[in-house]
Amino acid sequence: xxxxxxxxxxxxxxxxxxxxxxxxxxxxxxxxxxxxxxxxxxxxxxxxxxxxxxxxxxxxxxxxxxxxxxxxxxxxxxxxxxxxxxxxxxxxxxxxxxxxxxxxxxxxxxxxxx
Amino acid sequence: xxxxxxxxxxxxxxxxxxxxxxxxxxxxxxxxxxxxxxxxxxxxxxxxxxxxxxxxxxxxxxxxxxxxxxxxxxxxxxxxxxxxxxxxxxxxxxxxxxxxxxxxxxxxxxx
Numbered sequence: 001x002x003x004x005x006x007x008x009x010x011x012x013x014x015x016x017x018x019x020x021x022x023x024x025x026x027x028x029x030x031x032x033x034x035x036x037x038x039x040x041x042x043x044x045x046x047x048x049x050x051x052x053x054x055x056x057x058x059x060x061x062x063x064x065x066x067x068x069x070x071x072x073x074x075x076x077x078x079x080x081x082x083x084x085x086x087x088x089x090x091x092x093x094x095x096x097x098x099x100x101x102x103x104x105x106x107x108x109x110x111x112x113x114x
Numbered sequence: 115x116x117x118x119x120x121x122x123x124x125x126x127x128x129x130x131x132x133x134x135x136x137x138x139x140x141x142x143x144x145x146x147x148x149x150x151x152x153x154x155x156x157x158x159x160x161x162x163x164x165x166x167x168x169x170x171x172x173x174x175x176x177x178x179x180x181x182x183x184x185x186x187x188x189x190x191x192x193x194x195x196x197x198x199x200x201x202x203x204x205x206x207x208x209x210x211x212x213x214x215x216x217x218x219x220x221x222x223x224x225x
Contacts, residue, residue, distance in 0.1 A: 100165075102160045104160070
């Protein structure tokens with residue numbers, strides 16, 4: 001247990017569906033992250049939030065929409081996804097959004113887009 | 115943004131030392147080097163972090179030469195449970211927050 005939980009753990013959705021991924025951290029951290037992990041590719045940073053403000057958006061398509069209502073919760077809203085969006089989506093948190101801050105990862109949501 | 119390069123895979127036997135080298139030729143002055151371990155169906159887990167020279171903790175050592183263009187993670191006396199993917203991360207925060215994870219090295223430990 002890392003103190004970061006993600007739900008659901010598995011999700012199958014059609015290209016016209018709308019779904020949301022949820023992440024919650026119980027560590028009192030101020031920064032939260034979304035990553036995408038595809039087979040045989042490096043971890044890709046998608047979004048970074050620091051104190052509920054988005055500080056980084058790595059050219060992610062608009063069909064992915066993050067939301068950070070408070071420093072403990074992070075959502076990733078999904079709509080009109082493509083099959084190539086199928087991947088493991090990982091949430092992480094750290095004390096601050098600093099380059100030397102250790103990130104604590106959740107177990108991930110395995111997303112399959114049909 | 116410092117791009118990292120790691121070997122794709124390494125095989126070892128129980129009790130041996132495993133050394134994984136990560137290349138980061140254009141590492142910036144402010145960049146730290148962090149290594150993570152990932153088991154199947156789990157998120158990555160922090161192992162060790164360093165800026166220069168040598169860092170050691172209870173699970174690993176990290177060697178960083180003076181030019182900082184590479185780093186080597188050393189796992190002493192590995193066991194079967196050390197079979198995992200190991201990622202090298204170089205992170206910079208100046209005005210933009212950038213991360214560069216390597217593709218990961220799959221370490222397989224055999225009995």
